[in-house]
Amino acid sequence: MNNKEIIGLTANHVANTYGRFPVAMVKGKGTRVWDADGREYLDFTSGLAVCNLGHCHPKVVAAIKAQAETLIHISNLYHIGPQSELAKLLTENSFANKVFFCNSGAEANEASIKLARKYFSVKGESRFQIISMEKSFHGRTMATLAATGQKKFQAGFEPLLEKFHYVPFNDVEAVRKAVTGSTAAVMVEPIQGEGGVNVPSDSFLGELKALCKEAGILLIFDEVQVGMGRTGTLFAYENYGVVPDIMSLAKGLAGGVAIGAMLATDEVASAFTPGTHASTFGGNPLATAAGLAALKAIKEEGVLENCRKSGEYLVKKLNELKGVFPFIKEIRGKGLIIGAELDEGIKGGDIVKECLSRGLLINCVGDKTLRFIPALIVTKEDIDMMTVTLKEVLEGIRK
Numbered sequence: 017m018n019n020k021e022i023i024g025l026t027a028n029h030v031a032n033t034y035g036r037f038p039v040a041m042v043k044g045k046g047t048r049v050w051d052a053d054g055r056e057y058l059d060f061t062s063g064l065a066v067c068n069l070g071h072c073h074p075k076v077v078a079a080i081k082a083q084a085e086t087l088i089h090i091s092n093l094y095h096i097g098p099q100s101e102l103a104k105l106l107t108e109n110s111f112a113n114k115v116f117f118c119n120s121g122a123e124a125n126e127a128s129i130k131l132a133r134k135y136f137s138v139k140g141e142s143r144f145q146i147i148s149m150e151k152s153f154h155g156r157t158m159a160t161l162a163a164t165g166q167k168k169f170q171a172g173f174e175p176l177l178e179k180f181h182y183v184p185f186n187d188v189e190a191v192r193k194a195v196t197g198s199t200a201a202v203m204v205e206p207i208q209g210e211g212g213v214n215v216p217s218d219s220f221l222g223e224l225k226a227l228c229k230e231a232g233i234l235l236i237f238d239e240v241q242v243g244m245g246r247t248g249t250l251f252a253y254e255n256y257g258v259v260p261d262i263m264s265l266a267k268g269l270a271g272g273v274a275i276g277a278m279l280a281t282d283e284v285a286s287a288f289t290p291g292t293h294a295s296t297f298g299g300n301p302l303a304t305a306a307g308l309a310a311l312k313a314i315k316e317e318g319v320l321e322n323c324r325k326s327g328e329y330l331v332k333k334l335n336e337l338k339g340v341f342p343f344i345k346e347i348r349g350k351g352l353i354i355g356a357e358l359d360e361g362i363k364g365g366d367i368v369k370e371c372l373s374r375g376l377l378i379n380c381v382g383d384k385t386l387r388f389i390p391a392l393i394v395t396k397e398d399i400d401m402m403t404v405t406l407k408e409v410l411e412g413i414r415k
């Protein structure tokens with residue numbers, strides 16, 4: 017099938033929930049993808065921060081092949097080797113002691129929210145309210161939609177799940193005021209991704225932690241987007257020296273395969289006991305074998321170091337563009353999640369479209385922030401090539 021044929025089938029048969037570009041991607045390798053008409057693209061979207069090792073990393077592919085030929089699925093009625101090994105590696109490399117596996121970011125956050133409530137319910141405390149941030153994004157299920165502090169995602173799905181309360185990001189005093197006797201947790205993305213690549217102030221996360229401790233409530237970090245090396249450390253919280261009680265992971269966790277995970281300390285995780293939470297596909301052999309291969313590759317192949325180095329270079333190149341094009345307001349981010357905020361009136365969507373037509377994939381969040389989330393193996397040459405294309409496009413929109 018070519019682009020046109022696939023687009024036709026999608027229009028006729030797939031639920032119309034995505035505003036898609038008129039191309040169908042059929043192949044990927046490293047930082048490149050190809051569409052069904054054979055055209056090559058430089059990918060600075062990485063399947064939305066999923067393919068952190070690039071497309072079809074050989075070790076992830078080999079792990080998937082080997083596991084597919086051995087055992088694809090069995091239920092959690094039984095023990096699962098790769099699941100236990102991935103949990104061991106995740107806990108050895110994080111603050112956490114226990115992992116609950118599921119299949120997506122929203123599910124990981126559902127588990128976080130449920131665990132926070134259960135934790136207090138087991139202790140006999142009536143705490144169930146969750147404080148989350150304005151401009152946050154936590155997923156599309158009913159609980160995570162309620163946690164998401166953006167009206168545009170919630171419209172039409174009311175009434176929302178109760179007991180979620182939103183405060184401005186980077187405003188610890190607002191959090192303090194919002195805490196009540198029924199607050200269970202504060203839920204926050206260490207860097208807001210979907211909401212516009214919003215970075216925390218130097219003190220925000222630390223003050224949040226202190227506040228949670230003082231109030232006896234839990235701190236939940238949603239690292240679905242910024243975990244798994246994206247910020248140059250394995251987990252984003254390491255950059256800020258602030259440890260949460262619960263952390264959710266998904267996107268980059270299994271090198272492109274669908275997976276989610278909720279990590280917690282022993283003390284908090286012990287509120288989940290047999291029968292209290294579950295997922296049919298959660299922690300299945302195929303996804304966890306892929307996750308194990310991906311995590312090992314991140315640790316063993318200098319991926320974090322490349323992320324930090326390439327991230328700095330990308331910021332430098334984008335700042336050079338900012339010097340030439342005054343309608344670029346700010347470059348911000350950490351590691352390889354970088355945003356370029358545009359002036360009001362400059363349409364980020366048009367820039368993205370124009371880049372696509374020149375063989376470059378980037379995306380735009382919150383209408384006016386271009387988001388750069390290339391694979392963590394991206395090279396200086398890739399960044400140079402991206403910058404040249406982007407510059408041409410920006411020249412075209414400069415009046």
Ligand SMILES: *Cc1c(COP(=O)(O)O)cnc(C)c1O
Nearest residue numbers: 120121122153154155209240241
């Ligand atoms: C993408 C994302 C989610 C939702 O993940 P899904 O796998 O789409 O359910 C949740 N939180 C953050 C921070 C995300 O970026």
